[in-house]
Amino acid sequence: MDEKLLRLRNVSKQFPGVLANDNINLDIRKGEIHAIIGENGAGKSTLMNILYGLHQPTTGEIYFNGNAVKLTSPLDAIGLGIGMVHQHFMLVPSFTVAENIVLGIELERVKCL
Ligand SMILES: Nc1ncnc2c1ncn2[C@@H]1O[C@H](COP(=O)(O)OP(=O)(O)OP(=O)(O)O)[C@@H](O)[C@H]1O
Numbered sequence: 874m875d876e877k878l879l880r881l882r883n884v885s886k887q888f889p890g891v892l893a894n895d896n897i898n899l900d901i902r903k904g905e906i907h908a909i910i911g912e913n914g915a916g917k918s919t920l921m922n923i924l925y926g927l928h929q930p931t932t933g934e935i936y937f938n939g940n941a942v943k944l945t946s947p948l949d950a951i952g953l954g955i956g957m958v959h960q961h962f963m964l965v966p967s968f969t970v971a972e973n974i975v976l977g978i979e980l981e982r983v984k985c986l
């Protein structure tokens with residue numbers, strides 16, 4: 874249970890005029906469940922979008938299973954087993970939580986056919 878699955882090292886994200894993530898360090902081990910809590914605009918979604926390949930960090934490194942990784946698109950993240958459930962406006966409202974989660978996986982399987 875001490876194996877570090879995901880490591881963020883000094884991850885920052887600078888948008889024009891806004892430092893959304895300031896030097897984030899985070900270790901996640903297998904089997905752990907984490908909650909990231911912060912006020913509106915604290916940078917939670919930005920950090921998750923970085924882990925899902927939607928944003929590139931301005932500085933810092935991400936390690937998966939001990940290897941440095943570049944998550945350049947959601948396909949890179951999905952390939953590592955990283956899934957994402959977006960905030961409400963990014964979801965398909967008529968779908969269940971499970972259906973929203975597997976949407977990306979279905980697209981990947983279709984691509985492989
Ligand atoms: N694409 C973007 N371009 C410029 N600034 C952005 C962009 N995305 C987020 N920001 C800014 O970065 C900061 C962090 O936003 P973020 O959405 O990550 O916060 P959050 O913690 O998820 O907030 P909330 O609780 O409202 O969802 C905010 O100041 C926001 O305006």
Ligand SMILES: [Mg+2]
Pocket residue numbers: 917918919960
């Ligand atoms: Mg958010």
